[in-house]
Amino acid sequence: xxxxxxxxxxxxxxxxxxxxxxxxxxxxxxxxxxxxxxxxxxxxxxxxxxxxxxxxxxxxxxxxxxxxxxxxxxxxxxxxxxxxxxxxxxxxxxxxxxxxxxxxxxxxxxxxxxxxxxxxxxxxxxxxxxxxxxxxxxxxxxxxxxxxxxxxxxxxxxxxxxxxxxxxxxxxxxxxxxxxxxxxxxxxxxxxxxxxxxxxxxxxxxxxxxxxxxxxxxxxxxxxxxxxxxxxxxxxxxxxxxxxxxxxxxxxxxxxxxxx
Numbered sequence: 001x002x003x004x005x006x007x008x009x010x011x012x013x014x015x016x017x018x019x020x021x022x023x024x025x026x027x028x029x030x031x032x033x034x035x036x037x038x039x040x041x042x043x044x045x046x047x048x049x050x051x052x053x054x055x056x057x058x059x060x061x062x063x064x065x066x067x068x069x070x071x072x073x074x075x076x077x078x079x080x081x082x083x084x085x086x087x088x089x090x091x092x093x094x095x096x097x098x099x100x101x102x103x104x105x106x107x108x109x110x111x112x113x114x115x116x117x118x119x120x121x122x123x124x125x126x127x128x129x130x131x132x133x134x135x136x137x138x139x140x141x142x143x144x145x146x147x148x149x150x151x152x153x154x155x156x157x158x159x160x161x162x163x164x165x166x167x168x169x170x171x172x173x174x175x176x177x178x179x180x181x182x183x184x185x186x187x188x189x190x191x192x193x194x195x196x197x198x199x200x201x202x203x204x205x206x207x208x209x210x211x212x213x214x215x216x217x218x219x220x221x222x223x224x225x226x227x228x229x230x231x232x233x234x235x236x237x238x239x240x241x242x243x244x245x246x247x248x249x250x251x252x253x254x255x256x257x258x259x260x
Contacts, residue, residue: 019224084173087168122248
């Protein structure tokens with residue numbers, strides 16, 4: 001269900017959440033007014049409006065806090081991907097500067113590994129599933145680098161940096177996979193849905209007029225749009241705004257043109 005929603009255009013997700021809340025605001029009062037002690041009246045409406053204002057403010061704050069947290073998660077995932085790409089680019093620079101045929105032979109293998117991230121691993125992007133081809137490609141790069149026998153002096157210094165970069169790349173790769181499961185905790189969504197349910201319930205106890213119904217529907221549409229926005233931002237690697245492998249594609253382009 002969740003994956004299906006993320007396959008929709010973002011505008012449609014926002015519209016769907018807004019329309020859902022508007023329909024609830026429009027239809028539920030017809031059911032609530034049949035309950036004797038919840039039947040709207042002038043006296044009850046005055047109190048309900050005051051409660052509704054408080055609930056709307058609290059719900060808006062919860063949504064705003066959730067959106068900020070979702071944005072933080074998104075930026076952290078984006079930073080993790082950029083860091084991994086930068087470390088791959090750094091390793092290729094070190095291989096180029098090493099000045100040895102053995103190091104030059106590793107560069108095509110490193111390019112193949114980065115290409116495998118883009119073409120084989122990225123379409124999967126699941127916390128518990130990775131591409132066997134990509135794992136093998138990285139293992140091959142590691143073995144070939146470890147097999148290099150540096151000469152004393154300049155080559156030894158560069159080789160030490162290459163080993164550090166190799167370890168950093170492995171760490172960044174693990175971080176990227178850990179970030180795949182990053183999202184708002186379920187308690188966030190439970191609180192948001194509970195607040196929306198209570199706000200909708202209170203709205204249903206307000207005596208309806210065409211003017212009030214219109215404003216309450218507009219209010220529900222705004223809240224629905226915020227809920228949809230938080231939902232879109234909640235999964236950094238899903239949906240139209242998902243983090244893509246563009247930075248790795250740029251690394252491949254730089255590897256192809258790098259000569260020194």
